[in-house]
Ligand SMILES: NC(=O)C1=CN([C@@H]2O[C@H](COP(=O)(O)OP(=O)(O)OC[C@H]3O[C@@H](n4cnc5c(N)ncnc54)[C@H](O)[C@@H]3O)[C@@H](O)[C@H]2O)C=CC1
């Protein structure tokens with residue numbers, strides 16, 4: 001077993017650190033956010049991920065996972081820092097990767113191995129991270145220390161199982177780097193571990209996985225819009241089509257959220273002009289908000305002076321992550337559509353009298369989140385924007401009593417619409 005310093009204790013780094021500790025490694029969990037590290041030392045895991053809090057608590061209690069505020073020297077450094085998309089410059093923001101590389105460089109020793117897990121544009125490990133670490137440490141990648149990219153592929157909502165079960169791809173800057181990185185993953189991964197010819201291929205593979213899913217969802221979304229024009233239920237049509245052994249259409253919805261699928265296609269295009277279908281798919285997915293507004297207008301004819309309750313601020317069901325959430329995008333769209341006389345947003349919060357937001361999973365003080373009944377009171381329509389399990393259990397009879405008008409748009413096909421219609425609702429479904 002080895003010593004490992006995990007850089008970044010978010011959705012990816014925290015479960016990875018706990019997993020490594022569970023498998024006998026001596027792990028230092030390092031994060032630059034002192035509030036987060038203090039909370040973690042107090043046993044407080046704020047991420048809404050099934051089983052994660054207990055998993056981390058066991059790793060900490062075992063003494064093998066130490067949450068630290070100062071970077072520690074270790075045989076392995078695993079970098080799990082954010083790589084957001086810079087909307088203005090239309091490129092990946094690699095500042096966190098640079099900072100992590102510098103920090104690693106201050107404690108790096110000959111024989112150590114550095115692994116970048118963050119999702120990055122092709123070429124980042126070789127052309128960006130390598131020179132940063134080399135100049136800070138005075139050591140050479142491949143000769144003095146190992147350097148590899150091993151993209152993370154866990155699905156939020158099932159992270160602990162997928163960390164163990166998913167196949168992994170490892171791309172080292174040389175064979176020794178790859179061997180060292182593979183050895184670390186072999187200690188806890190049940191899936192296959194494949195080595196690629198260099199880190200750039202590994203970076204590319206990760207990006208085409210997420211791009212493929214984004215494009216496939218775009219097809220489902222376009223089918224939903226076409227089906228609407230024919231008065232056909234797209235969900236039923238898709239289910240029928242998927243009975244064919246070689247057809248597997250995904251589910252339409254209000255668009256694609258999260259901080260991966262909507263941005264990774266742009267990372268893929270960082271150094272290539274060959275993207276054609278991919279940006280079109282992005283536009284189709286982003287355009288679904290407009291379609292949801294169209295469905296609302298079908299029900300309400302005019303959105304002026306109407307109160308809409310958006311149920312679901314998280315980007316998908318049963319998670320608390322609101323990054324690039326279609327539900328919040330819909331809220332913004334509805335706010336912009338309000339008459340100029342309507343009250344402006346409140347100090348940057350997503351809050352106007354005409355739009356109410358409810359989400360039982362999200363705890364975000366910058367959003368004025370209401371409970372179910374407050375959100376529904378005097379509303380002219382409810383939009384189900386996220387497929388949280390709780391929404392399938394909503395009581396249409398009670399909601400009808402509270403609402404100004406009983407209308408519902410179910411963008412996730414999670415409601416029993418017959419029951420809602422029997423309760424007096426006018427309903428639309430994406
Ligand atoms: N969330 C997900 O489901 C998945 C994310 N990824 C990728 O993994 C990477 C990390 O994503 P998340 O864990 O979701 O991010 P996150 O935002 O949840 O966590 C990142 C953590 O890194 C910390 N940090 C920032 N700079 C640091 C530095 N220089 N040194 C140490 N810590 C630092 C932040 O304080 C934060 O706690 C991203 O590249 C993301 O695209 C890949 C697969 C799945």
Ligand SMILES: CC(=O)N[C@@H]1[C@@H](OP(=O)(O)OP(=O)(O)OC[C@H]2O[C@@H](n3ccc(=O)[nH]c3=O)[C@H](O)[C@@H]2O)O[C@H](C(=O)O)[C@@H](O)[C@@H]1O
Pocket residue numbers: 119152153154155156209210213217250251252253254255256257258259260261315316317
């Ligand atoms: C190829 C793939 O499945 N990638 C995963 C993805 O996680 P993420 O939670 O973003 O994926 P997701 O469950 O497809 O959700 C993304 C978005 O797409 C929407 N969605 C998803 C499936 C579908 O049929 N229809 C649909 O509209 C979701 O509601 C959500 O808004 O991106 C993760 C990442 O890279 O961060 C990656 O680790 C995960 O394995």
